[in-house]
Amino acid sequence: MQTSTSSEITLDVNGEEHALSVDHRTTLLDALRERLDLTGSKKGCDHGQCGACTVLVDGRRTVACLQFAVAAEGREITTVEGLAPEGGALHPVQQAFLDLDGYQCGYCTPGQICSAVAVIEEHAAGWPSAATDDVRPESGASSLTPEEIRERMSGNLCRCGAYVSIVEAVARAADERAADERGAAASTEEAAV
Ligand code: FES
Numbered sequence: 001m002q003t004s005t006s007s008e009i010t011l012d013v014n015g016e017e018h019a020l021s022v023d024h025r026t027t028l029l030d031a032l033r034e035r036l037d038l039t040g041s042k043k044g045c046d047h048g049q050c051g052a053c054t055v056l057v058d059g060r061r062t063v064a065c066l067q068f069a070v071a072a073e074g075r076e077i078t079t080v081e082g083l084a085p086e087g088g089a090l091h092p093v094q095q096a097f098l099d100l101d102g103y104q105c106g107y108c109t110p111g112q113i114c115s116a117v118a119v120i121e122e123h124a125a126g127w128p129s130a131a132t133d134d135v136r137p138e139s140g141a142s143s144l145t146p147e148e149i150r151e152r153m154s155g156n157l158c159r160c161g162a163y164v165s166i167v168e169a170v171a172r173a174a175d176e177r178a179a180d181e182r183g184a185a186a187s188t189e190e191a192a193v
Pocket residue numbers: 042043044045046047048049050051052053054063064065066
């Protein structure tokens with residue numbers, strides 16, 4: 001029921017629509033965790049400072065503790081539970097974190113992984129960061145160096161200090177994505193000959 005302090009909304013989460021009645025002050029993080037039982041996104045600081053609650057909203061990184069659920073209506077929300085393709089395989093970023101021990105206690109890991117997925121796409125799209133030396137468009141794409149990864153992932157804190165392995169995992173996933181893209185481009189060229 002809609003009141004002056006609550007609304008009926010529909011959230012599109014991981015490809016499924018969920019109808020909810022929410023108080024206007026309910027954060028997206030609380031709606032995901034408390035109402036939809038999607039507890040992968042973690043509450044660390046609840047103040048937008050640790051990144052543990054990071055989810056993707058229309059493909060962009062968002063700290064869900066600072067977003068009101070009502071403001072997320074009509075947006076495509078992806079949580080760590082929705083990253084893996086159907087069929088059992090993990091998302092390449094999840095697999096890289098697993099293979100390279102990109103975690104210790106794991107509390108920050110869902111946020112790190114969601115953030116890394118978006119970081120890799122942001123970099124592939126040519127978005128510069130504060131660590132990018134030359135931001136002129138004609139200078140071409142920079143490589144995703146450890147320094148770039150540390151800068152772009154700086155909103156995600158890890159109290160266990162697993163940063164060395166996290167940077168390695170993000171770098172491996174980015175390399176795999178780049179190799180896949182080169183492979184797809186080569187196949188398209190071959191098909192055109
Ligand atoms: S819980 Fe959202 S940024 Fe820390």
